[in-house]
Amino acid sequence: MSNPDNHTEEAGPPTAGRLLIPAGLKPSAVRASHIDAPIRRLSGATMGTGWSLSYAAPDSVQNSAVVAALEDTFANVIQQMSNWEPASDLSRFNRTQGWHDLKPDFFKVLSRALEIATLTDGAYDPTLGAAVDKLGFGPSPLSVYPDESRGPVSTAQLWRHIELDPINQRAFQPGGAAVDLSSIAKGYAVDLCAQALRGLAIPSFLMEIGGEFVGQGVKPDGHPWWVQLELSDIAPAPSEPPHTDIALVNLALATSGDFIRRRDGVSHLLDGRTGEPVTNGLSGVAVMHASCIDADGWATALFALGERDGLAMADAQGLAAIFSTRTPEGAHSSLSASAQKMLG
Known part of the structure; x- marks a missing residue:
């Protein structure tokens, strides 16, 4: 602060x-x-x-x-990137495995978060949403937890499995990656x-x-x-x-x-x-x-x-x-x- x-x-x-x-x-x-x-x-x-x-x-x-x-501006960012809003673009991304078309702002922020994760070898990890929530610092799990039945590829460092398609402004949710962009x-x-x-x-x-x-x-x-x-x-x-x-x-x-x-x-x-x-x-x-x-x-x-x-x-x-x-x-x-x- x-x-x-x-x-x-x-x-x-x-x-x-x-x-x-x-x-x-x-x-x-x-x-x-x-x-x-x-x-x-x-x-x-x-x-x-x-x-x-x-x-x-x-x-x-x-x-x-x-x-x-x-x-x-506030409404735009909240609608796209809030993991506290069940209907936000981010919450939908977290719930559903597969490719997602993202709005430009969401794509830019997710891309930068993944770049910083790469540069820090995962010390900065934008897919720790579920872990933060379980500690009591996040929103209700009902709004942000991914569909567990789809079988996440791993339980850690899931940011490595998110794929980006810059040409089409798309991102791939591997399943289980609870993206949390509150830090950026x-x-x-x-x-x-x-x-x-x-x-x-x-x-x-x-x-x-x-x-x-x-x-x-x-x-x-x-x-x-x-x-x-x-x-x-x-x-x-x-x-x-x-x-x-x-x-x-x-x-x-x-x-x-x-x-x-x-x-x-x-x-x-x-x-x-x-x-x-x-x-x-x-x-x-x-x-x-x-x-x-x-x-x-x-x-x-x-x-x-x-x-x-x-x-x-x-x-x-x-x-x-x-x-x-x-x-x-x-x-x-x-x-x-x-x-x-x-x-x-």
């Missing part, structure tokens, strides 16, 4: 903490987003969580039009919301769904949209800065962690290599990326990999990532090479 823009619009950069600023930020990109208009704030509920939007736009942009565009679809929804806001000619905004963000441009006072990270349930170690703030200027941010959703000490996040809850000592991971779909999916993947392997993967993929580990002294953070380049 993260706290959006805890600082007043008149205030300068946060102090007494660690600052991360996008590397290679061009002044022309900042100037293009500047607008002399008050900041407006909207919020609501979607996808089992909350959403919020802070933005500055010409007077001709009506709040009602903004809300309508966002709600259309929310980030994609944020990307779609940002796209809709740009379509309304809104030059400056901070869009968030359940702690996943996209920041566009700068605020009317010329300062970035600052977001303060929350990656642990314990205080920072004495050697650590008291907080980390990220300037979201044309940048996405997503986090993954178990310091909020733990039950009796059991994490809701699973390691796809074992199918068991993660127990690697991490409390949270944050990823900054040009797109929120990648920030979201990779945050979960790096959390499953753990600090050592996760840092190696982040560096190999050029990801700006921050890892928070629980230690006896307090929360300790590690930054990937790309994240270190953002230090202000």
Whole structure:
């Protein structure tokens, strides 16, 4: 989770903490987003969580039009990719073995999830829906469990048996693969919301769904949209800065962690290599990326990999990532090479 823009619009950069600023930020990109208009704030509920939007736009942009565009986006993602809705495209895919014609958004998100699964050798596994549900962190099994009578090809790593047909936008359900895209679809929804806001000619905004963000441009006072990270349930170690703030200027941010959703000490996040809850000592991971779909999916993947392997993967993929580990002294953070380049 993260706290959006805890600082007043008149205030300068946060102090007494660690600052991360996008590397290679061009002044022309900042100037293009500047607008002399008050900041407006909207919020609501979607996808089992909350959403919020802070933005500055010409007077001709009506709040009602903004809300309508966002709600259309939410409905589209839920209809295609929610495993909490029995009638969604994803739930139908999970129930029925064979080839399925998929809508473009569903196909894109499933494809990216499988790519990340391949790159992490299954540490990130988008077919753990049944396992998550059995731990009590998912929806009713009646809505998402595949038809067991069709005989699943395996009980683990079923993502390897899902086939994609990019030419015809189809995917093959091998039977038994309970696809769960909650670790990546929310980030994609944020990307779609940002796209809709740009379509309304809104030059400056901070869009968030359940702690996943996209920041566009700068605020009317010329300062970035600052977001303060929350990656642990314990205080920072004495050697650590008291907080980390990220300037979201044309940048996405997503986090993954178990310091909020733990039950009796059991994490809701699973390691796809074992199918068991993660127990690697991490409390949270944050990823900054040009797109929120990648920030979201990779945050979960790096959390499953753990600090050592996760840092190696982040560096190999050029990801700006921050890892928070629980230690006896307090929360300790590690930054990937790309994240270190953002230090202000």
